[in-house]
Amino acid sequence: MLKVGLTGGIGSGKSTVCRLFADLSVPIIDTDVIARQLVEPGQPALSRLAAAFGAAIVNPDGSLDRARLRQLAFSDPLHKRQLDAIMHPLIFKEMEAQITRLRAIYCLLVIPLLVETQNNYTLDRMLLVDCPEQVQIQRVMSRDKVGREQAMAVIAAQATRQQRLALAHDVIDNTAAPERLAEQVKRLHNSYLLLATAGTT
Ligand code: ATP
Numbered sequence: 714m715l716k717v718g719l720t721g722g723i724g725s726g727k728s729t730v731c732r733l734f735a736d737l738s739v740p741i742i743d744t745d746v747i748a749r750q751l752v753e754p755g756q757p758a759l760s761r762l763a764a765a766f767g768a769a770i771v772n773p774d775g776s777l778d779r780a781r782l783r784q785l786a787f788s789d790p791l792h793k794r795q796l797d798a799i800m801h802p803l804i805f806k807e808m809e810a811q812i813t814r815l816r817a818i819y820c821l822l823v824i825p826l827l828v829e830t831q832n833n834y835t836l837d838r839m840l841l842v843d844c845p846e847q848v849q850i851q852r853v854m855s856r857d858k859v860g861r862e863q864a865m866a867v868i869a870a871q872a873t874r875q876q877r878l879a880l881a882h883d884v885i886d887n888t889a890a891p892e893r894l895a896e897q898v899k900r901l902h903n904s905y906l907l908l909a910t911a912g913t914t
Pocket of ligand 1: 721722723724725726727728729730825852853856887888889890891892
């Protein structure tokens with residue numbers, strides 16, 4: 714199966730693009746969704762996080778206190794590395810398990826931090842949803858109701874636009890109105906179908 718990794722910075726439009734691929738019945742596995750499922754109450758990943766960061770990261774109802782964990786992870790690079798060391802292999806393993814269950818010739822793997830964690834993944838193509846940082850900032854501010862500084866801080870903690878562009882095989886330009894996306898998605902879909910078919914013959 715052809716594996717296409719979809720990535721892009723915060724607010725670049727990954728979810729928006731995914732909906733268009735989903736409309737074309739492309740199977741989509743999203744590592745953010747997996748990460749959230751892995752830390753649901755009672756899941757082993759949550760116990761491992763509690764063992765590493767203390768029981769205080771678990772709310773009285775057994776759910777993860779995300780704000781507390783985020784605060785811990787961003788206050789100390791060692792904590793961030795510990796968190797990544799626990800979560801990344803589990804996310805990767807679950808993604809691989811889900812891939813084996815798919816019946817399709819190609820699939821889309823949404824990996825927001827693909828450039829930051831690229832060594833873990835074996836992908837056939839890397840698809841980037843791209844727009845200028847100023848556009849990202851505006852969209853994050855209006856979607857998440859946060860200030861410019863906060864939006865800029867998240868962007869600064871991620872890989873740069875140049876780093877992503879340097880690694881991408883395919884780029885979707887999401888600078889203009891969303892109506893401009895469907896045509897780009899259809900064109901890429903056709904080329905992935907062709908590539909996937911060529912790979913199976
Ligand atoms: P995250 O990294 O936070 O998960 P994302 O990359 O999935 O974000 P989206 O949620 O798809 O990004 O888009 C970010 C915001 O920008 C959303 O509110 C979305 O509706 C809006 N948006 C996406 N594409 C466009 C566009 N072409 N024009 C205007 N607004 C857009």
